[in-house]
Amino acid sequence: MKIAEVSKKFDISSDTLRYYERIGLLPHVSRNKSGIRDYTEEDCKWIEFVKCMRSAGLPIEVLIEYVGLFQQGDETIEARKELLIEQRNELKRKMEETKKILQRLDYKIDSYEHALLEKEKRLKRF
Amino acid sequence: MKIAEVSKKFDISSDTLRYYERIGLLPHVSRNKSGIRDYTEEDCKWIEFVKCMRSAGLPIEVLIEYVGLFQQGDETIEARKELLIEQRNELKRKMEETKKILQRLDYKIDSYEHALLEKEKRLKRF
DNA sequence: CTCCATTTTGAAGTAAACTCTAAGTGCGAT
DNA sequence: ATCGCACTTAGAGTTTACTTCAAAATGGAG
CATH class of the missing domain: 1.10.287 (Helix Hairpins)
Structure with a gap:
């Protein structure tokens, strides 16, 4: 899935999606051979989760921490x-x-x- | 009541109190002869109300409108x-x-x- | 191949809601 | 009377969370 599709699907601007990834609020999205983001189902689940938690007012900082912990594996x-x-x-x-x-x-x-x-x-x- | 007292009472910084007044989120507070704010009980009630409503997430803009309407009297x-x-x-x-x-x-x-x-x-x- | 929309990056810009600074006044205590 | 802290204003600065921009590369239609 390309960014425009994901943007439409979750009603989050492409800019915001890139921004979220940059600050670590979303795990790194893998790119195709020419460097364009190709969102997986997994990526979409993160986006949905983040959108939901943000809407409830969880601070971005906390969510960044959560993503960070997640990426460190089972120990966390x-x-x-x-x-x-x-x-x-x-x-x-x-x-x-x-x-x-x-x-x-x-x-x-x-x-x-x-x-x-x-x-x-x-x-x-x- | 002077601003420092009010600030302590409601745990809102003096700067914020002045800011709220400036943008019309609080009705104008009257001053003593030397220009220093002297908050009345009425003023305090507004502050408490605004603090409460802000904490629930009501937008400042809406509260400014409410204060404005209030000042226009019974017609509103x-x-x-x-x-x-x-x-x-x-x-x-x-x-x-x-x-x-x-x-x-x-x-x-x-x-x-x-x-x-x-x-x-x-x-x-x- | 030519267009033109889409994507990329890093960096600069914006809006909301404070927060701080500078420069000056007022007042209680020593 | 003067020290020092609280108060004043206008205006600049900060933070958070995006948003826009600029320039270059890509991708699909005709």
């Missing part, structure tokens, strides 16, 4: 697991916070609802 | 409510996505757990 399974657990905990924490903020928004919206009703009442009075 | 109650509803929906959407990603992380962590057990088994065999 424990470390990778720990990294994922840490990120999961962080995500859970964020979700709890978001829940609270949602409640707060609900409350505020409700207040506005009441304010609007009051306003209407006052208008009808005349 | 409806618009403010709509703005909050939109942000709430967006937040809900994000939370659903985060939930899915949490599941995925759980699954991945579990896989690593199994991989580690397998590794241990292999070691014990010899």
Whole structure:
């Protein structure tokens, strides 16, 4: 698969794909004899994984570390697991916070609802 | 309250407080006769609100709009409510996505757990 | 073979959200 | 009254995460 195809498939610009590879957020993609990237299924899985984790807000730095550990082989399974657990905990924490903020928004919206009703009442009075 | 106090209270740097005010993310804070900011309780409530909403990822731009609407008075109650509803929906959407990603992380962590057990088994065999 | 779109690289540019600097003012403590 | 720290402003600088650019090479259609 060439870069344009992959770009379309994941809705990530070619530039970003090259950038991700350059900074080590994706493992090196192999090239054909003339130096053009030829993405494998494996590469695509990484891209999908990275896109997903980025969308959840995992920092690029952490994902680079994960890719790095992965490339070092089986010796890093424990470390990778720990990294994922840490990120999961962080995500859970964020979700709890978001829940609270949602409640707060609900409350505020409700207040506005009441304010609007009051306003209407006052208008009808005349 | 002077800026240093407020900064400490909310753990937001003085620079950031001034910056927020400058871009309209906070209503104008009144100054004493010698030009030094004197934050009221009202100001503090705004800061707390902004900090909270920013932490949930609401864009600065949207919050600036909200502050702007607020300053225009009661005519904008409806618009403010709509703005909050939109942000709430967006937040809900994000939370659903985060939930899915949490599941995925759980699954991945579990896989690593199994991989580690397998590794241990292999070691014990010899 | 000729075009023209696509790809390559390294490097420079951009947007958002701060963060810092410079140059100056104000005020409590010694 | 003067030291020194907190405050002021305007504006420059930084960081993160891309994005664009420039110049050269490749690849497929006609």
